Structures are given as C-alpha cells and as structure tokens.
Amino acid sequence: MRLSTPRWWYSRDRRARPVTRALLTPVSWIWAAVTARRIARTAPADPGVPVICVGNLTVGGVGKTPIVRALAERLAARGVEVHLLSRGYGGRLEGPVRVEPKRHTGSEVGDEPLMLARDFPVWVARDRAAGARAAAAAGAQVIVMDDGHQNPSLEKALSLVVVDGETREGEWPFGDGRVFPAGPMREPLAAGLARADASIVLLPSDLAAVDAELAAMLAARPLLVARLEAAEPPPSGPQVGFAGVGKPWKVERALIAAGCDLADFAPFPDHFAYDEATLRALAARAEPFAAGLVTTEKDWVRLPPAWRERVAAWPVRAVFETPEALEDLLASSEPRR
Template structure:
C-alpha cells in the first residue's frame, strides 16, 4: 500500500512532529551515508551521446516530468533526435524497452513514461546505463533522463535539479534539511548541488519568483525559473478533481488558479492504482454535485480504458522564464 507524502516533511519548524523526526533521524543518517558511498564508488558508463539528467534532491512532487518534456521539446526544435529515459517506476518491465503507447500500459512501464511516449521516443530501463545505450543504438543524439540525480551508473553531460517553488513560507521545499525518512531530502542539499549544473525552480503560473531565501539556498549553482502553465483550459462547469501525485494539494491549487470550478478534490498517494470501486466512488461524488471528473495527464494514463472517456485529462507544461539561459546550457554540451 502506497502512503501519501507527509506534509510535515516540508515544515521548517523543527517543533512540528519533533518526536517522529527524532526517532527517524538515525535512519536518515544511514540513508545519506549509503547514498554517498554508492555515488562515490560508481564508475559511470558513457553511452556515446550526451545525457541530460532532470532530477531533484527531494522525494517526489518537484515537477521533474514537465521539465523533462520542455527540455526535450527545446532539443527537438533544434533538430536533435532526442529520446527520453526513465526507470519506469510502478511498471513491471525491467527493460531496456521502448515504450509503445498502443501496446503498453502503466502497469507495464509506469505512468510517466506512458504519458511522455505520446510525444517522444521513451525508454524504460531499471539499468539506466543499459537504457541510455539502447537509446543511442536506436539513433538518439541526446538522452533526457527523467530522475536519476542520485543514480551514478550513467555519465551525465548536464544535470538539472528541479526545486518546488510553490512550497514557501512555513512550508519549505527542503523541510528542515533532514534526509529521508526524517525529512524530504534524498541527500543533503549541499552534496546534491555539488553535482548539479543548474537548479530549476518550478512555480505555479500565478506565482512569481520572489523568494530570496530560496535563491540564496541554491547559490552554489545557476538558477533558472520556470512556470507550470496549463496546456489547455480546464473543463467548464463544476468538477470533482483527483490526483495521485507526489503533492496532490498542488494539483488542487493549480486547478483553482486556472479557473476550474472545483466542487471537491480527492488526493491519493503517488502512482496510485485506481480500481473500479475507487473510481465509482469518485463518480458518485461527482454526481452529487452534478459535476464532471478531472485529473492530471499522469493519473489519466493509469485509468482503465473504460474510464478514460468519463474523465478529463488536464495537461500542463513548464515554461522557462529565460529560454535563452536554458539554450545556453544545452549549447555548452554541444546541443
């Protein structure tokens, strides 16, 4: 059973859940030491083409996938044959396998690869080095890797760290700095930034980058801002929204900000597998309000085919405030 992301992870105040934090802190020391040792001992494989890693230093919900899609779109616009690479979290196939949206399901390859494969060639591989090599052999001139900042198996030409710019004030993207499971960090911030070429602060469409503390926290690397924008308008009329992503509360806020008339919203754990009973409860709830059902693209591809016609997918995209800065990073690695 998947658990929801704890919101207390993102509290700067160490007095929030102090006993839980204290009890979990020794485990976080073990996690951080194991991650550092694995990275230090690795010998990254070179697939022969540039690999751009879009990762993060926190557990989920930062917005990596929209940034992956936008980086790939920029490369494709420059005439590059770009392939995407994912671990395929939640899928049963170990790969390397090229995702076919007409054949594979989210249960086969994971939801994010299935979603992205409608736009780009996507490879799923538990062994990232083997996946990058397979993409290169299939004609990729560049590989964009979704997640993997802490995966040292493949040589990266460019590493971008995505940071949630919506979490601010009392909620902080790095919490009080503690590593999982005592906090949201995959590794200490300074250590993660030491291997990054730039940080991408991803913000909601209606929220400007006006958080000097966050920029200062990332001062070790160049900082790019990007805004999460609706690719299409949300559906009209009352809606019951639902999402099984790292931070489902962000989806609720984004729908409201885009003008969606939300009658209700149901959060689920990340990569949640929707069954018939759950979907029927959502449909019954929508019927009470005379509302439709709306969810994210990532959730929509996990729905059983019979339900896709009954639920509206709401796609979003990451728009960089300074596209020239992103292009300069890509040019630096010959792309």
C-alpha cells in the same frame, strides 16, 4: 500499498511531529551515508551520446516531468534526435524496452513514460546504463533522463536539479533539511547541489517570484526559473478533481488558480493504481454536485480505457522565464556535428 507523502516533511517548524522526526533521524543518517558511498564508489558508464539528467533533491513530486518534456521539445526544435530514459517507476517491466503507447500500459512501464511516449521516443530500464545504450543504438543523439541525480551509473553531460519553488502556507521545498525518512531530502542539500550544473526552480503560475532565501541557497550554480502553466483551460462546469502524485494538494491549488469550479478534491498516493471500485466511488462523489471528473495527465494514463472517456485530463506545461539561458545550457551538452 503506497503511502501518501507526509506533508509535515515540508515544514521548517521542528515542532511539527517532533517525536516522529527524532525517531527517524538515525535512519536518515544511514540513508545519507549509503547514498554518498554508492555515488563515490560507482564508475559511471559512457553510452556514447550526451545524457542530460533532470533530477531532484527531494522525494515526492517537484515537477520533473514537465521540465523533461520542455527540454525534449527544445532539443527537437534544434534538429536533435532526442530520446527519453526513465526507470519506469510504478511499472513491472525491467527493460530496456521502448515504450509503445498503443501496446503498453502504465502498470507495465510506469505512468510518466507512457505519457511522454505520445510525443517522444521513451525507454524504460531498471539498469539506466543498459537503457542509455539501447537508446543510442536506436539513433538517439541526446538522451534526457527523467530522474537519476542520485544514480551514478551513467556519465552525465548535464545535471539539472528541479526545485519546487512554492514556499507559501508554511511549506518549504527542503523542509528543515533532514534526509529521508525524517524529511524530504534524498541527500544533504550541499552534496546534491555540488554535483549539479544548474538548478531549475519551478513556480506555480500565480506566484510572483522565487523566494529570496531560496534563491540565495541555490546561488552557487546557475539558476533558471520555469512556471507551471495550464496548456489548456480546465473543463467547464463543476468538477471533482483527484490526483495520485507526490504533492496532490498542489494539483488542487493549481486547478483553483486556473479558474476551475472545483466542488471537491480527492488526494491519492503517488502512482496510485486506480481500480474500478475507487473510480466508481469518485463518480458517486461527483453526483451530488452534478460535476465532472478531472485529473492530471499523469493520472489519466493510468485509468482503464473505459474511464478515460469519462474523466478529463488537465495538461500543464513548464514555461521558462529566460529561454535563452536554457538554450545556452542545452547547447553545451549537444553532440558535435
């Protein structure tokens, strides 16, 4: 059973769930210590080609996958043979295996790899080093790894951390700075930033600028800003939205900001496996509004084939404010020719 992301994690107000935070804090100390020890003691493997890691400092969704897609598109435009590498979270195959959209399902390889494999070669592997070697043997010149900032098994030519830049309604991307499970951090902020080459703050399309305090916290490394924009308008007419992502409430906000006539919205845990009963319940929820059903691309690929014809996928893309700064970063990691 998957649990929803606790929204109180992202509150800076320590009065929010004080007892829960206090009880979980000792466990968070253990988590942080184990992570630090693993990173310090692991010798990273060199797969023979540059690896660009797109990671994050928190658990829950921050928008890594649109950033991975944007980097892959830019590398491909430069004539680089780019392959993507993922752990395949939510899938059962250990790999290394190259994802084939017509053959694999989300339950086998994970939803994000299945979605990205429609555009790029994607490998899933529990053993990241083995997956990178397989990609290199298949002709990859550069590997973009989705997640893995806390995974030390691979030598990284470039480590980028994606930060959720949405700081409204009392939310803060790092909460009060506590490490999982007392807060959203995978490791202490200073430790994570020390291993990063740059930070990418991802803003929703309707937020004017990066919060000044957040920008100051990230100032020790180059800071890039990207916006999450709709690749196409949401479907017309009344809609009931649903999403099983790290922060489903952000999908609801984004649909409304994009002009969707959102009659209702149903949140689900990240990587939720939609069964027939759940989907029928969603369809029944839409009936009183004479509404259609809309969800994210990531959710859509997890739907049974028959339901994909009944549910609209709403795609989004990451657009960089200063693409030249991104180009400079990518050029530093490209293989020499």
